[in-house]
Amino acid sequence: MTTASSRRTVTTPQRKIPAMCQHQPTCPSADSADREAAQLVAHFPEQGWSLLCNGVLCFEDTGELLPDGQIIAPHRPLGADHVVTAA
Numbered sequence: 029m030t031t032a033s034s035r036r037t038v039t040t041p042q043r044k045i046p047a048m049c050q051h052q053p054t055c056p057s058a059d060s061a062d063r064e065a066a067q068l069v070a071h072f073p074e075q076g077w078s079l080l081c082n083g084v085l086c087f088e089d090t091g092e093l094l095p096d097g098q099i100i101a102p103h104r105p106l107g108a109d110h111v112v113t114a115a
């Protein structure tokens with residue numbers, strides 16, 4: 029039995045992870061612990077979020093939305109309004 033599945037490479041309007049990272053070195057993937065180190069590809073400070081190369085959405089409150097729909101809770105330390113200068 030042969031299944032003739034002709035996979036069409038059509039760009040659909042859905043949000044998808046960029047096929048390949050053009051950066052050197054390659055950005056960490058969305059499921060890596062280092063995901064925040066990926067390059068910014070879009071930044072909307074007025075809306076409070078930015079998009080990383082690996083498809084992760086970073087919000088102003090340090091929360092994150094992964095490309096697979098997983099939500100990372102904000103991890104900004106409490107009481108961070110007091111900036112400590114490391115000397």
Ligand SMILES: [Zn+2]
Nearest residue numbers: 049051055081
């Ligand atoms: Zn990249």
